[in-house]
Amino acid sequence: MRIAGVPCVLSRLDREALLDAAERLFYEQGVQAVGMDEVRAASGLPLKRIYRFFAAKEDLVVAMLERRDQRWRASLTARVEPIADPRERVLAIFDWLAEWFAEPGFRGCAWINVNGELGPSSEAVLAEVRSHKQAFHDQIAAWVHATGMPVVEPVFLLAEGAIVTAGIRGDPAPARQARAAVATLLGTP
Structure with missing residues (x-):
């Protein structure tokens, strides 16, 4: 059984988790000092998913x-x-x-x-x-x-x-x- 709207909610939650992790890392360490692997690890999202949200x-x-x-x-x-x-x-x-x-x-x-x-x-x-x-x-x-x-x-x-x-x-x-x-x-x- 598929629940209507669940993929959109999960997608929004993933995006928010990604932005939370990126904001914390970028603010604490600087953008250039933080690699995308570090963002991946902090957000818990695979790089492929991250790049679906943000191409760069x-x-x-x-x-x-x-x-x-x-x-x-x-x-x-x-x-x-x-x-x-x-x-x-x-x-x-x-x-x-x-x-x-x-x-x-x-x-x-x-x-x-x-x-x-x-x-x-x-x-x-x-x-x-x-x-x-x-x-x-x-x-x-x-x-x-x-x-x-x-x-x-x-x-x-x-x-x-x-x-x-x-x-x-x-x-x-x-x-x-x-x-x-x-x-x-x-x-x-």
Whole structure:
């Protein structure tokens, strides 16, 4: 007896397991340091199945970044949106960043890291990195516009700078420092 939809569910579960394994390995070690055999072993999927999902490692990297973008920005939105005051909402961006920076295994911005490795040689990766950064910018812009203050670019640059600096230092302090600078820009005590 064949159950309708089971192959699709298994395929989706396999794809998610593959993306989970790839994301963990690529974020921890870097894309170029991780071979497809290592992805195979971590995902538990045969290489043939992996290549049915993604014809090339580059395709896997782009899919991983796309999925991470959705999850990352949704988490940020869930933290910021419930706050009623527009200025406090903008400051909450930096509170969320500080929490992220303090997570075990934080290794900086996945998009910046992958761009540093593959962006110059991969149009697909570069396009995904640019898409993520634009979407993050647009999120920040919407929250900053609600304050009535013309400081979108400085707030975005402070957020990006905090992410990069925290990734290099391995310390959440840049989020607090950027938050203080944004509070000054917004005229918030």
